[in-house]
Amino acid sequence: MGSAHDKEMPAVPDKVLMVGNQPEGYMTWIYHPKSLPGYPHSERIEIFFEFEDGIQMEKHPHPGKQYLGYNTKAYLPNNTDGKNALKMMKTAFDQRLMFTVTTNGSGEDAVTLCDVPLKTRDDTTGSSRSSCYQHGFLQEVKAVLRAKGIE
Numbered sequence: 001m002g003s004a005h006d007k008e009m010p011a012v013p014d015k016v017l018m019v020g021n022q023p024e025g026y027m028t029w030i031y032h033p034k035s036l037p038g039y040p041h042s043e044r045i046e047i048f049f050e051f052e053d054g055i056q057m058e059k060h061p062h063p064g065k066q067y068l069g070y071n072t073k074a075y076l077p078n079n080t081d082g083k084n085a086l087k088m089m090k091t092a093f094d095q096r097l098m099f100t101v102t103t104n105g106s107g108e109d110a111v112t113l114c115d116v117p118l119k120t121r122d123d124t125t126g127s128s129r130s131s132c133y134q135h136g137f138l139q140e141v142k143a144v145l146r147a148k149g150i151e
Contacts, residue, residue, distance in 0.1 A: 022099045025052075025093075027047065028048045036077050036119075046074075047075070050071045056101055061102065077138075116141060
């Protein structure tokens with residue numbers, strides 16, 4: 001006579017697909033021959049994120065209300081690490097994990113970047129984290145994405 005342990009158990013997925021509340025938008029990229037600071041021997045990848053104004057869905061702060069769109073450009077070096085980070089970012093974008101809708105300091109609901117760091121300037125002028133390509137930046141990007149289940 002068999003025991004409960006003899007019954008075939010349903011397969012358990014080894015990872016859960018996270019899906020966020022990012023609104024509809026576009027992520028495109030091009031390869032540009034100019035290098036980035038800290039990567040003098042690599043061309044660069046320019047990534048464009050575009051979100052039009054829209055209406056909030058259930059998972060947003062104020063469902064049914066309008067939100068402001070958002071457009072930005074980010075940069076990665078066109079090397080093995082940069083291409084890997086781009087692939088991971090594309091997966092995160094497709095799973096709606098890169099951006100969200102939040103209420104900004106002016107009280108308006110708008111598309112904003114989640115916690116994935118982006119370099120939105122292609123130079124080292126100024127003191128903004130968005131412009132300096134410090135050692136470890138790509139590892140930081142990949143660590144944040146891995147924490148979201150993206151490999």
